[in-house]
Amino acid sequence: MYIHVRTHTNVHGLTTTGDLAVTIRTPTDAGLVQPVLSLRGVTKRFGATTALSSVGIDLLAGEVHTLVGENGAGKSTLIKVITGLHQPDEGEILVDGSPTQLSSTSDAQSLGIAAIYQEPMIFPELSVAENIFISHQNRGRIVNWRRMYADAGEILASLDMAINPRIPASQLTVGGQQAVEIAKAISLDVRVLIMDEPTASLSAHEVERLFEQVARLRERGVAVLFISHRLDEVFRISDRITVFRDGQHISTLPVDDVTQEQLVRDMVGRDVDEFFGRQQTPSSEEPSEPKPAAAALKVEGLSVNGAFEDVTFELRAGEILGFAGLVGAGRTDIALALFGITPADRGSIEVFGNEASIHKPADALGHGIAYLSEDRRQLGLSMPQSIIANITLPSLARYRSRSGLLRTAEERAVAERFRQQLQIKAASLDTPVGNLSGGNQQKTMLAKWLNTEPRILILDEPTRGIDVGAKADVHHHIDELARQGMAVILISSDLPEVMAMSDRIAVMREGRLVGIHDSASIDSETIMRAAVAA
Amino acid sequence: MTTMSMSRLGPDRLKELTLAATIFLSLVVFGLLIEGYFSGRFFNRVTLGVAIVAVVAAGQSLVILTRNIDLSVGSIVGVSAYVTGQQLGNHPEANVVVAIALAIAIGAILGLINGLLVAVARIPSIIVTLGTLAIYRTVLIAYGDAKTITADTLPSWLVNLPKSTLFSIGDYDLRFMFALAIGVVIALQIAFGRLRVGRRLYALGSNPDAAHQAGLSINRLTVLAFVGCGALAGLGGFLFLARFGTITVTAGQGLELQAIAAAVVGGVSTLGGAGTLVGSLFGALLIEVLNQSLVRLPALSEFWRDAVLGLLILIAVILDAVLARRFNPGRPRILAGTSAPGREPGSAQAITETGGTATGGAATGGAP
Amino acid sequence: MTGRARPVISENRRWELLLLTILVVTVIFNVMQSTNYLGINNFINLFELSVEKIIVAVVMxxxxxxxxxxxSVASIMGVGACVVAVLHDSTSVPFTLAILIAVGVGGLAGLLQGWCSATLGVPSLVVTLAGLIGFRGLARILVEDRSIGDFPEWFDSLGQSGVIGPLPFSVIVFFVAILFGGVVLGRTGLGRRAYVIGDNAEMARYSGIDVVGYKIRLFAVSGAVAAFAGVLFAARLGSVRGDVASGFELDIITMVLLGGVSIFGGTGSMLGVFTSILIVLNLRNGLGLANVEANTQTGIIGVILIASVVLRNAFARFDTSSLDTQAPPHHEPAVTNHDLTTANP
Amino acid sequence: MTHYKKLLALIAALAMLAAACGSDDTEASNDEETAETADSDAADSDGAEEEAMEEDADSEEAMEEEDAMADGGFEAGLDFNAILLPKFTGIAVFDQANEGALEAAGELGTNEAEFLGPTADNSVAGQIEIVTNAATQGVDAVMISNNAGDQIEPAVADLVDTGAVVVTWDSPIPSSNGESLFVAQVDFDETGKVMADMARSILGDDGGSFAVLSASPDASNQNAWIAALEEVLATDEYADLILLDTVYGNDESEESYNQALALVDQHPDMELIMSPTTVGIAAAAKAMQDEDLCEDVKVSGLGLPDEMRAYTASGCAPEFALWSFVDLGYLTYYVTYGLATGQIEAADGASFSAGRMGDYTIETDPTRDAGLRVLMGPFTVYNEDNIG
Structure with missing residues (x-):
């Protein structure tokens, strides 16, 4: 029996590396039991690039098997091979020990293989129930709405999810939508469930709910292939951990036999010295910033109807102010109001002592405020455009020569400077950013906003979905910027990140700012409690 | 308002109701302006006139639902009307079922060509159908050799079809052609609510990436939508033939714009996944009522008609946009890819554009 | 790593090369077909016959x-021509002022549509469909059933006789327009913004670009240019009727799409559009000289439109190997298909 | 490099295909057209009676004695390259005109004219394009059924500069600038009288009211006919005929159909719809028939016998008129041949012999301010006695 009952000592699921010791695990021996799904010597090439090079992996019933690796390690390709989107060039896939062809997603589905992604694959216009049953082949050609709603309600109830199966899925939060996807997987009697960074868009609270669901799946004997960049989660939830690097299988070990340092080393292929940029938080070194003077940003009674209410805070130059809270608490909305996307309905904004009226992003930029969106792909970068074009986009006016043409040489020079400064890895500066890895995209986005020479930088989930190496780089740069005197607002759902990076932490709950704390004097549990209103 | 009434397709139902109200309103207004407006003949004319456009617009809606467009429907109507008319001329013994089946089959084949080019050859539908719009017409002209199908070559049941009435209330007839058209549209609408394949078409338009991930056969669904559109255009061709009797090789020219106008006025979202066939029927009805009423308006000179019609359509869509925002602020139907402000990214807007629709989904909008 | 570089740029290049090949084939075909093809007058005719459409194609x-x-461009062309004609016919407004007024009316028409589309968020497809009907109506209101001519001689000669050598004014306007358009699109901030807005308007807004203002202005320019093209058309024809330029919109859009501009925005180049214009013009000219029916010509252009995208896709598939395997899904053909089949949103 | 080679090959193939399509089409359609001529002639002569019969009967004789006829008229066999340009293609009447032109070309032993027309939706610009290309091609003559009003003038002027002869038929250039002469199917003024007479005959001696359903508001020949009709109605003789309204169906079946019904709604006392366009008259007749209105509202105007036969039989359209488009094409070809080969001059009073159709004289066009015309005439009035 490989069903593990896991105990969590931490009710609120506040996950710091310290929690690891309390989970009990039984080492898994893959050799004794037939895996539900095995890959043997799978190779996948795209032209000259080898995405997967003779890799193997076994997924056992009732285990949570985590796959980690930097972006580009081959994780996505592996998922696509398992779900039938790609066919391997070499090697074989065994389902219950017998070689199997997976030539389409429906092939995989009929064998009980399903996947859940970071951004849920839902149909916004369709009801929750339809979303759950859309790919069912065995429910007849005619839709029996009554039965479908009833069945959906049952499944959701069995998962302890309070979701109305009749509402359009667009009305759910990301967490809710993921729950729907899990319900869908369960309704399909899934045997192998791939979860590709499912926690990336979730708040800590929602992550907890998700992990409860994962535990349920494990109890049902589902083989879960879990992918995440958050190592604390990885250690908390996994039974076994497999590391990929550069399309190759590096190691597979029971979670108890591996340390975080070793994991990072396997992933990166070298030792990573600092995990978080501001591990030696400046507030401990230089208690109570000696420069009480210039408040870079002073926000008073700021409100946006339906989003947040009466928010007041101050931000000093050189300070990093973290914003913690659940998704939907109104953190991003404050950023959007400061940046002029959704102008505030009430309240005042003062920038370096001057009243600022911000009605559109151009106003904000004029006041030296820059906003790095959390949604890199949709709101942060223009994927088909080159690195240069993306970096200079908000400050294009500066590159206009007298004839009206763009001074492209100057643009290139600026981009080159940022490439070196931020270590953006790309074949060329003309490479479309869509071709870069997540981490390099994030750096390009950072460069884009730094190039506007902001005095106040708002970072919204700056490390979401990027690998550990790149994450450390980004943390390092943020730290560096603050040291140079930039005022930084850091919004992140990654609590350890907020705690490690911020000087002070503002906690939001349901559209209200419920407290601002010195990061040195507060622990994660207190923050979480404030955020969920214990 | 309970959750129930706002449940599945809530916005679509709302849209249909708004349209019905708009149609009613325009009838009242024109009724006050025009003497003897509510005559049986006016009713019959509107219903007969709308039959062709409604059927073609329903087909167009199918395609628009899946995030495509079919500009070739006018040519398909022409080919279907012409060829069916010609065959009926040669085989006058054929009955109505055979004739309709032939017309539909011709349309379906042409739709299949469109669908294959879009789904299998992966060409944007607007390019495919812009091409086949010209190609089908060219083929028809070469085939027809400038001959006109005339009423006297057609069997008399066909020529008299527009007259045939199922039942009458006073002067108000329920004509067979109108009944056939709304029957087809409503039957399809019901089928779409009840059949798995119908829901899958909505799913495809709602989120193609998710549809792909969910193992739906996107190619097959896309082809199906185009075949359905072609088949309905073929049926439209049959109605065209019955109604006008005289068919030249230019028959149906320009019908594509009418059909698209009916569909979008009827609330079928050009972003896919939203809208109903009944909505497109209402859209067609609204345009037909406006068109027919303007013809009757004595104060309006011939030359003002187009301008007023264009203006009214514009007002209708603007009103719709405004209403949609008022009643459904979270996810306006018509606002393309607009990310509603004041929501955390986790909310619906961010989601609808996930899965790498960087090239398409978010391309428009921008209005707060 | 060689394959990794620049799909966008190389795809544009590849498209332009493909078009160029088609153009060369067309020209060779024409030379073989007709002895009259290689004449300076024929070349001027070839442009002159469609010059109004291709001027509008630049802004399109x-x-x-x-x-x-x-x-709505063709209808606005009609409005432009009719405004000039009516002002000339029934008022004493100086003719040059009449032209300015016509262009202004076109600009206003575009402004109205841009406002409806960008501010209210009604898709431009829908707004301009209404404009197509409504502005044609406006043109008809203006001239009713008349045919207005007798323009000043200098005006007629703008469209009909050579200004520089045998080159008529309107053809010069086209070359200036396409050159200017090419430079603006390819080398200025305005052009860069157009690409970014077309790729992702929300993202552009988040980058501080005034997307709504940009689009409103663009539609206004489109209307003004269309009206001016309509005025040039009036000069070439020497008289104006209510149906002037009707049905031109599909030709114009066809030329732009064949030029490799994606209907979903964000890609394309003016060089591609120019090449595609040359292809369409030469093809029509050559087929016309070979006495091929206009219907057949249209059909052949339809075939080329489809075939060219088939070819492009064939190459793109051949080339997917060069894409970074970690590229976001929008490079995956399976997904691309359905993003790209979207009607203009 | 290899895939560019492939590409070149593909494109070449495509181009060849296109070329093949083009030439195939023209050949094929020409063949069929020729076959068609014989067909329709035979069909026409079947049931037709005296008036309508005469010309057809003549034509058959003419064909038998081809050489003799040619001797009596123009010198045959001269080099003559011409284009016959209809308003647009795909419409029966223009094809009939081409049949007539082919017949004439056969008799004259010269080249057949290229029958080239624009598409229906691009008529104006398309006609201009074809005229311009004709100048490049250096043809001897272009025969135009002008749909572009005065807008065609600049292109025609350029064409005439190359030495080509421009003859209009069916619909002239309003200003007559550039054209040598206009082959008028009927006297445009007479059209008014014919329509008024038909109205009288349908409405009876006590007169009545009627409306006109025209093509587009900017079609010059239709407008001229309506003007002529109004002129006739202004005379005492026709004072009892009241013209209620003029509406336009844009030569589209659907719109004409709707307009006809709207007329019925608007004018309860209307007894007749007069439509001087073949599309309009057929659509109006169908509309009246569909709505069972034929008892109250009759339809008349200019119509094609083939399209109207059923409505004449049913009594919806008891009487209508038209001329022979075959003859129009035939006569146009003859006179153009004569002009282009220098055998006659476009001058008032010049006369010539046009094969089977006999002798014609060129005269100043009384219906326009300037220009010459050859009047073909007369109308054939069709009713149930002669429509067969």
Missing amino acids: AFVIVCGEIDL
């Missing part, structure tokens, strides 16, 4: 790169 390229569409 911008509109489509921005991810929008303007179906």
